[in-house]
Amino acid sequence: MGRSRAGASTRRRVLPRGFYERDTLSVTADLIGKVLVHRTPEGVTAGAIVEAEAYIGESDPACHAAPGPTARNEPLYGPPGVAYVYLNYGMHYLVNAVTEGRGHPAAVLIRALEPLEGLDLMAGRRAGGRRAIEAPSLCRGPGNLTRALGISLAQNRLPLTAPPLSIEDWGMPVGDVVWGPRIGIRVGTDRPWRCWVPGHSSVSGRRVPIDGGRT
């Protein structure tokens, strides 16, 4: 047993299906600090979740289950612990973790990661002939993180409880999280179901809450 790294725990536990088989707001909060990992032939990319949103049930107008069962949202009605990926605005893939189960369609949208592993690969996938992307921006925003990790419709319905796509506990220290309204949606903005690490440089949207940001 090589104790490889100094400091942080080296134990890496893949979250089991039972983790997701709970009320969605609890899962959302508990996903903060967990690590989304994608293992591909190109290499491994991974990042700690620092921002997520809950979408809960057919009564949530912003949830894809709002219209009832359709071809696209079918994964929401399936077992929890599965990836729900879809194409938005014709160009961005968004990844969710399906929760609850038992015919109760709900999911957590992963909105931002703190890059931990495979930063060069992320940068290569993000590159678009523009200037170099700073590390905190590589996985800032739901469309950006899927691109950085190489997640597309090919990963839709994959279990998150085993490679190649998994969410793991790497023993990352987690401080306080805060809640606020979900962003980027036209309906259901009244529900404070967005959860994030306050002040984190990889969180999307306006990251300086109230006090005014200094410097």
Added chain:
DNA sequence: CGTTCGATGCACT
């Protein structure tokens, strides 16, 4: 700083 707006594919009405 701030806001506006085009890109681009497809699920759903």
Added chain:
DNA sequence: GTGCATCGAACGT
């Protein structure tokens, strides 16, 4: 045909 769970360039203040 309409409208997105987005992003970033372009422009205004």
